Amino acid sequence: MPPKKAREQASRQVNSAKQVLAPEVIAKRTRRHLDELERSNYAEPSISLLGEEEDDGAGGKYAKGRARQTISDKRHFGDPSAKKKKTSMNVRTAILYRKNLATLIEESGIAHLPPNVPTYLTAAAPPPVIPPRLLCSVCGYKGSYRCKKCSMPYCDLNCENVHNETRCERRVI
Amino acid sequence: MRSSTIVVLDNGASTIKAGIINNERDEDIQDKVRIIPNAVVRSKGDKSTYIGHEMERCRDYSALHYRLPFEKGYLIDWDAQKAVWDGLFSSEVLGISAAESSLLITEPYFNLPNIQEVYDQFVFEEYEFQSYYRCTPASVIPFGQLFSPGAAPPAECTLVVDSGFSFTHVVPIIDRQIQWYAVKRLDVGGKLLTNQLKEVASYRQWNMMDETYIMNHAKESCCYVSTNFLEDLEICRSNPKRNNITQEYVLPNFSISRNGRIRQPEDELTPTDQVLVMENERFSIPELLFRPDDIGLEQSGLSATIAASIMLLPSDLQGMFWANIGLIGGNTKFKGFRQRLFSELRSLAPSEFEVNILECDSPLTEAFHSGCAFVKDTNFSDLVVTRAEYQESGANASRRKFRDWQISEDNSKESEKGKAKQGLDDDDMGQLSRKPSRTKVRTGNTSTRRR
Numbered sequence: 054m055p056p057k058k059a060r061e062q063a064s065r066q067v068n069s070a071k072q073v074l075a076p077e078v079i080a081k082r083t084r085r086h087l088d089e090l091e092r093s094n095y096a097e098p099s100i101s102l103l104g105e106e107e108d109d110g111a112g113g114k115y116a117k118g119r120a121r122q123t124i125s126d127k128r129h130f131g132d133p134s135a136k137k138k139k140t141s142m143n144v145r146t147a148i149l150y151r152k153n154l155a156t157l158i159e160e161s162g163i164a165h166l167p168p169n170v171p172t173y174l175t176a177a178a179p180p181p182v183i184p185p186r187l188l189c190s191v192c193g194y195k196g197s198y199r200c201k202k203c204s205m206p207y208c209d210l211n212c213e214n215v216h217n218e219t220r221c222e223r224r225v226i
Numbered sequence: 227m228r229s230s231t232i233v234v235l236d237n238g239a240s241t242i243k244a245g246i247i248n249n250e251r252d253e254d255i256q257d258k259v260r261i262i263p264n265a266v267v268r269s270k271g272d273k274s275t276y277i278g279h280e281m282e283r284c285r286d287y288s289a290l291h292y293r294l295p296f297e298k299g300y301l302i303d304w305d306a307q308k309a310v311w312d313g314l315f316s317s318e319v320l321g322i323s324a325a326e327s328s329l330l331i332t333e334p335y336f337n338l339p340n341i342q343e344v345y346d347q348f349v350f351e352e353y354e355f356q357s358y359y360r361c362t363p364a365s366v367i368p369f370g371q372l373f374s375p376g377a378a379p380p381a382e383c384t385l386v387v388d389s390g391f392s393f394t395h396v397v398p399i400i401d402r403q404i405q406w407y408a409v410k411r412l413d414v415g416g417k418l419l420t421n422q423l424k425e426v427a428s429y430r431q432w433n434m435m436d437e438t439y440i441m442n443h444a445k446e447s448c449c450y451v452s453t454n455f456l457e458d459l460e461i462c463r464s465n466p467k468r469n470n471i472t473q474e475y476v477l478p479n480f481s482i483s484r485n486g487r488i489r490q491p492e493d494e495l496t497p498t499d500q501v502l503v504m505e506n507e508r509f510s511i512p513e514l515l516f517r518p519d520d521i522g523l524e525q526s527g528l529s530a531t532i533a534a535s536i537m538l539l540p541s542d543l544q545g546m547f548w549a550n551i552g553l554i555g556g557n558t559k560f561k562g563f564r565q566r567l568f569s570e571l572r573s574l575a576p577s578e579f580e581v582n583i584l585e586c587d588s589p590l591t592e593a594f595h596s597g598c599a600f601v602k603d604t605n606f607s608d609l610v611v612t613r614a615e616y617q618e619s620g621a622n623a624s625r626r627k628f629r630d631w632q633i634s635e636d637n638s639k640e641s642e643k644g645k646a647k648q649g650l651d652d653d654d655m656g657q658l659s660r661k662p663s664r665t666k667v668r669t670g671n672t673s674t675r676r677r
Contacts, residue, residue: 083522090421090521093292096435124266124277125308141351147304147344154297161338171406171631173336176395178412178518178525179534185519193426193506194463195456220429 079204123148191215232601233315233322233355235331236363236594238264239296240391240416240556242278242310243594246320247601259591260319266293266306271480278310279319286480289436299334299392299415301341304348315353328610329358330597335388335395335409336631337362343621350616357610360628363554363593364388364397365404369603370596372552372586383539383546387532387567388593389557391416394515394528396535398547406631408538410531413523414515416556420445422521423511431502432477443486444475444502445511450561452509453569455517462506471509475502512560516570529570548579554592558585 089095125148140148158164163172187196189208196206198213203221207213236243242264262279269276271286284290295307315322329349333342342360349358364386367373373380386397394412398405424441427434434441452458461469474489477500489501514520516527526534536547551571553564564583571581586592600606615623625632 087521087523090418090425091298092421093294093417094438095421095424123305124275125305125312141347143344143347144304144308144352147347148308149305151303151305154300154302157300157302157338157340161340163338169407171336171409173338173411176336176409176411178410178531180524181519181526182530183519185522186517188510188520192430193510194459 190220231322231327232606233320233327233329234594234597234601235314235329236591236597237301237332238390239294239299239334240264241590242314243591244314244320245594245598246322247598259594260314261590262310262314262319264295264307264310266309267291268293278313280313285484287439287478287484288480290439292438296334296392298413299390300338301334301345304344308348308352311348311353324353324355327355328606329353329355330601330606331358331360332363332366332593332597333360333630334392335362335364335397335411336406339625339632342624346611346616346621346624350613354613357607357612359606359610360624362397362404362630363597364395364399365402365629366593366596366600367552367554368399368402368596369600370586370592371599372554372584372592372596373550375584381546381550383543384550384552385532385536385547387528387551387553387555387558389415389515389528389553389555391556394531394555394557396528396532398535398539400539400543403629404631405539408535409631410535412515412518412525412528412531414518414525416442416445419449419511419514419557422514423449423507426507426511427502430507432500434502440478440486444504446559447486447488448473448475448504448508449512450509451512451516451563451566453562453566455509455513458509459506466505471505473504473508475504476500477502512557512563515557515563516566527570529567529574532567532571533574545579548575549582550584551582552584552586554586554589556590558589 152160158173163174166172168175187199187206188194189196189212190205191207191212194208194212196208198208199206200213200216200221205216205220207216230248232247234245234247240263241261243259243261245259260279263281264278265281266278267276267281267284268274268291269284269286270289270291272284276284293303293306295301295303295310297303301307314320315324331345331349333345337345345360349355367386368380368384372386373384382401384399386395386399388395388397392415394414396410396412398408420438420442423445424434424438427441427444458471462471466472476483476487476489476493476495478484478486479498479500486502489495495501510520514523516529518525518527525531532551536544539547548571551567553567557563564585568581568583571583575581609627611624611627619626
């Protein structure tokens with residue numbers, strides 16, 4: 054893809070002048086990586102911004118208009134002929150309409166509680182006081198350098214080469 | 227209306243720890259705990275789906291696809307959760323009749339009010355339990371053995387470190403009451419560690435990105451917490467082949483070996499065996515609990531988080547917290563966890579205070595066993611919300627009765643209302659009072675201590 058290549062080249066020159074990427078790009082990359090580490094079936098480090106939700110269950114799997122399928126009411130443990138119990142409206146809603154945690158936090162309104170009330174949002178551990186240390190992103194040893202393009206740390210020439218060949222810029226958008 | 231069986235359910239994001247207590251035969255209480263995965267697992271190998279306890283029938287652990295009811299520690303997928311619970315309550319596991327049982331279930335710290343309502347709905351509308359009690363794991367720990375080995379009465383001020391699958395919480399407790407204003411959360415849990423190991427191993431050696439199960443096992447068998455991280459790094463670096471850190475993890479092939487294993491010196495490998503070399507991965511993965519900034523997570527490590535939590539507590543009691551730190555949760559099983567935590571806390575704690583860290587035999591099931599003790603030691607039937615109460619006042623019934631983080635906020639409002647009406651359930655609450663005097667002490671002293 055020549056156009057992309059050209060773009061890369063351009064940005065590389067800009068970056069080499071500045072040495073590192075803009076901090077907000079790095080922050081975004083880090084945040085995305087942390088989100089990936091929270092996924093249940095973290096399979097492929099994502100390159101695009103799309104397709105992150107897909108693998109985490111049945112939530113978005115069903116096409117519009119098709120009846121939603123649940124896994125929980127197909128089974129009758131022990132007694133297959135057990136009579137179908139009537140499910141209450143509330144329970145039905147909870148089973149059929151899954152919401153992700155961010156939505157639930159928003160709907161719970163805990164963000165609007167007075168600041169002296171401890172909540173999930175206020176309970177996060179404080180930011181670190183000690184400065185972060187560099188660890189080589191390739192071998193895990195103490196890193197002394199950062200990649201000029203993507204700012205990932207590495208420890209020596211050898212790891213730098215590995216980094217350049219395999220991983221460089223993978224996470225930068 | 228006394229129910230004969232009480233179901234104790236420690237509903238973890240990774241595994242459920244469950245068992246039954248029979249009220250009638252007080253003597254031989256069956257604290258026999260069943261541990262089942264809290265997941266709906268699809269196996270590519272044998273093309274079938276295993277729900278919760280059915281996992282034990284699974285023979286092929288390669289490329290398992292997990293559907294977990296929990297996201298970041300909170301219960302959001304009720305369809306999956308119901309499927310797992312259905313199996314758990316059925317005759318295949320516990321074999322209970324919900325309508326004749328009472329339930330003790332754990333919920334995550336700072337559970338959201340809208341999620342709590344769904345708990346109520348499931349317990350009463352779907353399963354129709356006679357009554358139930360919902361609490362956090364740490365709140366029952368004072369009733370267990372962790373802080374009172376033998377028969378010694380537990381200390382008044384304790385600090386529970388609960389490091390589980392989704393996150394790690396530091397929970398200070400005074401007089402069996404959680405001090406919510408000082409509870410702190412570190413967003414590092416077993417799930418993140420396994421995923422990190424998956425990623426690192428896949429980048430450096432074999433592609434293990436689909437092998438969550440295997441890598442979790444590798445993590446549990448090989449990883450340890452280093453007491454001197456930089457020195458261990460040097461050891462691995464200077465002599466990659468011959469050092470006492472490097473281990474070889476023999477991957478399972480699912481025809482002969484179903485589980486991976488650590489290769490012993492005399493262990494002969496067959497030509498088909500595949501080996502994952504674990505070098506600095508062994509200690510740099512659990513290291514994230516102590517240095518979350520290594521992966522860019524802007525949070526203090528566990529030790530600093532504990533210190534920060536203790537600093538928020540009444541200054542005259544802080545010494546007691548330093549001396550009574552208890553560990554629960556699967557991550558505390560890493561070798562060297564306690565030693566590392568101790569050495570870091572020792573340097574963070576004021577020198578006049580003693581630092582003491584308590585461990586239990588099985589950090590996984592400690593909350594379950596404490597829950598059983600809680601049921602036996604308290605007037606459990608007074609603490610629960612009954613189905614009749616739920617039918618009368620809905621979610622308000624449990625909001626009023628269960629002591630969680632919202633109580634501190636509702637406290638003033640509720641008690642005023644209560645007095646104005648007729649002092650509703652003052653008896654239960656009096657016994658487990660919310661220690662108004664302490665808060666006074668606290669505000670008085672922090673001001674003098676602060677510089």
